Amino acid sequence: MIKTEFPWQFLPANLIAYGWHHSRMDSEFERQVGFLLIDVGVETTLNVLRSQPDNFAAVREIKKLLGKLPPGEKGSKPEVKTPNKTDDEKIGFHHLVEISKGLVQDEMEEIDWKKIEYFHNKRNKLYHDGDGVTPWISSTIEYADMALKLLRSALGVDLQPDAWVVLEPQIRTNGFNTDDGLFYSFDSMAKQISGALDELADELSVITEVIRPKYTSRKFLIAIIHIRQDLLGKEDYGDTIEIKAAVREARKQALNDLLGVDLDDFEMIDQIIGDPRYLWFHVGLKKLCGKKFDQEFDEYLSALSFIDDAPLGRIWIKNRNPDGDFVKKTVHDPAEIYNEFSILLAWIERLNQKARAHNKKIDSKTNEK
Secondary structure, three states: OOOOOOHHHHHHHHHHHHHHHHHOOOOHHHHHHHHHHHHHHHHHHHHHHHHOOOOHHHHHHHHHHOOOOOOOOOOOOOOOOOOOHHHHHHOOHHHHHHHHHHHHOOOOOOOOHHHHHHHHHHHHHHHHOOOOOOOOHHHHHHHHHHHHHHHHHHHOOOOOOOHHHHOOHHHHOOEEEOOOOOEEEHHHHHHHHHHHHHHHHHHHHHHHHHHOHHHHOHHHHHHHHHHHHHHOOHHHHOOOHHHHHHHHHHHHHHHHHHHOOOOOOHHHHHHHHHOOHHHHHHHHHHHHHHHHHHHHHHHHHHHHHHHHHHHHOOEEEEEEOOOOOEEEEEEOOHHHHHHHHHHHHHHHHHHHHHHHHHHHHHHHHHHHO
């Protein structure tokens, strides 16, 4: 939430800040919302400007527009009436702009009033007609920047070009702006990665089905679920370290018995029990990557961690230190997050290509038989 010095600055400042934030997002609907918020913020700014008690000129301009100037003045009607709610409603946006120009003409910093009215008319088409038209990104951003200037000149609120960073944490952490001025939401990034990982999981499940058929069977997956329900997380309820260790050991033994192997990496054991796809990646990546398996698998863990924490606006990077333990670090820098996002998508696509090529070999061998 934007912190303002005076109560009357609060609403227009927050409307414009939230609109500015939405105008940078990569969704058409979000940009529509942003455009509407910006326009409401602009109109609210102008209304606040002319409604301040010390703006006597504003009251005079309103009376003039309504034909209610004192008797004897040219073009006036005989009655004098202080503007009330009904009078306010009679003032259209164009008249509101004209009043505002007269009030603070010397203080305004290169504000194109004609464009503000133009964008307001666009808003009317979007809002009143409900035709779903989406403003161009450039138009939305231009209107947002104009709104920031207007807010700064008219009400003395300076949000700065990166206004989104001063919003409430739950708004701020929904994404970030890149150097090219585009906004990337964590939700959309997570969906892209999730979709790519699902595709890769399907490819690797085919490989796993050939290499280790029982690992993809329904019976096996049900057994994994039983282990998860019976043992996963139960050490949290233990009263002593010994009880927690015993539960972890039991979980390890149950999975090893099911797999017919001897795993001793508790991190990997918990991951496989939590999501059998980890096992498919374990088997499939080892087949595809050979000696590079550990590195590839760690990158996959980073990908899943990104998805888990994306709505919170942070990314967990998991790496193994020289002792073989996982080390977690939290990344907040937008450039680094975007870099990780790009690397993960490229990595997943590369593995997908390998998996598809391998599956073609499997299909060709099957057809030959």
